[in-house]
Amino acid sequence: MRSPLLLVVLLAVAGCTETATPRPDGGSNGTSIVLADRDEPTTLNPLLGYGAQGVSKIYDGLVEHRQDGSLTPRLAADLPAPAADGLSWTVKLRGDVKFTDGSTFGAEDVVATYTAALQNPVKERFSTLKSVEQLDPSTVRFTLTQVHAAFPHLLVLGVLPSEQANPAGQPVGTGPYKVTEWKKGDRLLLESNDGYFDGAPKVKKVTVVFVTDDNQRARRMQDGEFDGTVLPPKIATQFASRSGLQVNYHRSADYRAVRLPAANPVTGNASVRLALNFAANRQAMIDSLLEGKGTIAYTPVPDALAEEFDPTAKFRFDKSEATRLLDVGGWVPGTDGIRVREGVPARFTLMYPLGDDLRADLATAFAADAKAVGVDVQLAGLSWEAIRPRMAQDALLYGEGSPFDPDLMLYDLRGQGSPAADAALENGRKLIDPAQRAVAYKLFQQAFIATPSMAVLVFPEHAYVMRDSWNGYQPVVDPNSYGALAWGPWWNLEKWEPK
Numbered sequence: 001m002r003s004p005l006l007l008v009v010l011l012a013v014a015g016c017t018e019t020a021t022p023r024p025d026g027g028s029n030g031t032s033i034v035l036a037d038r039d040e041p042t043t044l045n046p047l048l049g050y051g052a053q054g055v056s057k058i059y060d061g062l063v064e065h066r067q068d069g070s071l072t073p074r075l076a077a078d079l080p081a082p083a084a085d086g087l088s089w090t091v092k093l094r095g096d097v098k099f100t101d102g103s104t105f106g107a108e109d110v111v112a113t114y115t116a117a118l119q120n121p122v123k124e125r126f127s128t129l130k131s132v133e134q135l136d137p138s139t140v141r142f143t144l145t146q147v148h149a150a151f152p153h154l155l156v157l158g159v160l161p162s163e164q165a166n167p168a169g170q171p172v173g174t175g176p177y178k179v180t181e182w183k184k185g186d187r188l189l190l191e192s193n194d195g196y197f198d199g200a201p202k203v204k205k206v207t208v209v210f211v212t213d214d215n216q217r218a219r220r221m222q223d224g225e226f227d228g229t230v231l232p233p234k235i236a237t238q239f240a241s242r243s244g245l246q247v248n249y250h251r252s253a254d255y256r257a258v259r260l261p262a263a264n265p266v267t268g269n270a271s272v273r274l275a276l277n278f279a280a281n282r283q284a285m286i287d288s289l290l291e292g293k294g295t296i297a298y299t300p301v302p303d304a305l306a307e308e309f310d311p312t313a314k315f316r317f318d319k320s321e322a323t324r325l326l327d328v329g330g331w332v333p334g335t336d337g338i339r340v341r342e343g344v345p346a347r348f349t350l351m352y353p354l355g356d357d358l359r360a361d362l363a364t365a366f367a368a369d370a371k372a373v374g375v376d377v378q379l380a381g382l383s384w385e386a387i388r389p390r391m392a393q394d395a396l397l398y399g400e401g402s403p404f405d406p407d408l409m410l411y412d413l414r415g416q417g418s419p420a421a422d423a424a425l426e427n428g429r430k431l432i433d434p435a436q437r438a439v440a441y442k443l444f445q446q447a448f449i450a451t452p453s454m455a456v457l458v459f460p461e462h463a464y465v466m467r468d469s470w471n472g473y474q475p476v477v478d479p480n481s482y483g484a485l486a487w488g489p490w491w492n493l494e495k496w497e498p499k
Contacts, residue, residue: 030469030498032205035484036217036229038356040188040210044171044179046113046158047120053402053481055491057190057206059158059173062091062110067474067492069304069403071152075105075159075174077138079152086147086432091155093138097197099161100178107134112162114142120167124412125154128429147430149437150407176201176494186210188485192494201494203470208484212355221465228466228490230483232358233293236463246468248489249293249461253302253403254480256362257456258350259396262417266348267395269341270417271329272375276455277315279322279373280366285458289361293461299445300410302459304403304477307438313445322373331374339374347376351390352397354381359397362457366397398454403477406441416453464489472496 044050046059054064062076073079077092097105114132117123128148133141144151164172171179176198177190190206209226211217217229221239231239233249240247258276260267267273282296295303298314331339331346339346350367352359360381367377380394387396402408407429414422424444431437462478472495482488 031203032207033203033227033470033493034207034209034225035490036209036211036220036226037483037485038210038212038214038217038230039483040185040212041485044182045167045169046160047116047122047165047167047169049121051156051158051486052122052125053404053479053486054156055487056158056173056175057177057485057493058171058175058179059160060097060175061156061158062093063152063155065153065156065404067476069477075110076155080142080155086149087144089142089144089151090135091140091142093140094197095138097174098195099172099174100193100195101161101172103161105159105161105174107137107140109159109162109165110134110140112165113157113159116160116165116167117157122157129154147432148407149429149432150405153405153408177206196494198494202497203493206484206493214355214357227469228464228484230462230464230488232361233291233461233463234289235357236465237291239465244468246466248464248466248473248475250464250475250478250482250488251295251304252459252462252478252480252482253304253401253409254399254459254462254478254482255297255300255302255401255456256359256458256460257297257300257398257400257454258363258366259391259398259454261392261395262453263392264348264394265344266346266375269329270451271325271331272346273452273455275322275325275329275373276366276370276375277452278318278325279369279375280315280455280457281317281369282457283317285362285365289358289365290458290460293463295459295461297456297459299448299456300401300413301406301441301445302401302403302477305406305441307434308406308441310442310445313442313449315449319373326373326375333374337374338376345376346374347378349378349380349390349394350397351380351382351387351394353387354383358460359399363397366455366457400480401459402479404479406437406444410441410444413453418447418451418453420447421451462488469499470496471499 060074063071064074066072077094080089080091082089111132111134117126128144130143130145176196178193180191181189188208192201192204194200218235221229236247239245260273262268286294301309303309331341334340350363352363363379370377411425421444424440428437428440478487
């Protein structure tokens with residue numbers, strides 16, 4: 001059910017078909033752009049997690065993912081070359097790159113950045129990296145602790161100058177833009193790096209305004225404050241009739257799931273986990289909450305990973321089966337309709353981040369489906385500061401996913417109660433042959449369906465409202481990191497040109 005406030009926003013936007021307000025921020029010639037993002041980064045340091053999936057605007061990695069998800073060299077002169085045993089990768093570097101502080105990029109910067117990565121919060125992503133060394137001024141070698149087929153995909157990490165390769169380092173990179181000001185809690189100001197090795201951007205100034213609430217972003221986009229923003233599909237569709245604006249939808253590998261913590265006696269129970277997957281009416285969620293803009297999800301593997309995706313790994317929507325599973329598992333209906341097992345009611349809290357309408361709506365729909373089979377889901381819209389300490393005990397409407405390689409998003413799902421799933425993920429990491437890797441990930445999906453650790457619901461399409469003032473837009477399949485500073489329509493902003 002839509003809130004009165006949301007209905008007011010939708011009606012107001014739906015009635016607006018006049019010419020769009022002139023570009024904000026004085027950018028009448030198209031050389032500046034103002035974008036609104038939902039989430040403000042907590043850091044601009046790659047060692048602390050910024051730009052983990054690349055296209056971060058400020059930095060370049062050794063490689064980058066392009067429109068089709070394949071890797072291409074950036075700071076590297078060629079793609080990484082593996083040793084015969086798969087235990088090391090050698091990278092040749094470009095010789096024509098400078099950082100935005102004027103210093104020259106070289107092998108010492110790569111060594112310093114990745115050595116620091118092994119000692120800082122991103123070290124979990126580089127758990128297979130043993131060391132990195134400089135072979136000569138333009139060559140580095142990464143030595144691994146084990147074969148890791150997806151390792152080159154991790155080399156999108158932004159490279160810092162050697163003297164800034166620490167957690168307190170300044171946001172100095174080689175990227176197409178440089179930071180001029182960060183007004184925390186408000187906006188980030190970027191300007192073009194006119195010495196960029198791949199050509200100076202035509203969009204010279206980028207202002208990213210941070211507005212957490214979806215409805216506020218919609219109102220301010222309607223009022224002409226922004227050149228573009230991301231919105232839930234049910235709000236974004238109302239902008240389609242406004243001249244001068246366009247609404248673009250991106251397929252995504254960004255799954256939405258109810259994370260069911262093992263430590264909770266209800267959400268950790270195998271019968272409850274399986275029953276909730278049969279009880280969830282995923283198609284209704286797509287139709288009513290996403291305006292049809294999305295794909296049903298049963299496992300975390302998206303169909304964008306065509307070789308690894310298993311279309312047979314699915315749950316049917318079957319409340320009778322959900323009820324049967326709960327009965328068999330010893331969850332007996334109570335007088336109030338809520339099931340009980342050994343004195344423990346089938347009740348848990350499902351958290352979602354405040355201001356995120358889609359997650360709130362999905363949580364509400366999931367709770368209704370669960371209630372229909374006797375499981376009471378209490379909803380809690382909270383700030384991330386309040387959510388994080390409770391994640392070990394309370395369920396979370398979760399978002400994650402990548403269209404680049406299954407290892408990037410699946411390996412951390414080990415240890416959720418399925419030895420078969422764990423074995424498949426280990427094999428997927430170590431196997432080199434693509435066909436054998438595909439088999440491993442299909443085995444993971446079958447094991448996940450048999451013993452699910454969460455209820456994966458949908459792959460929503462990401463909806464963007466954009467002023468139609470530039471050439472250069474190229475659609476992509478988004479990972480879970482998207483918006484003005486990541487993937488999404490502005491992933492290649494440095495190549496855009498004013499119309």
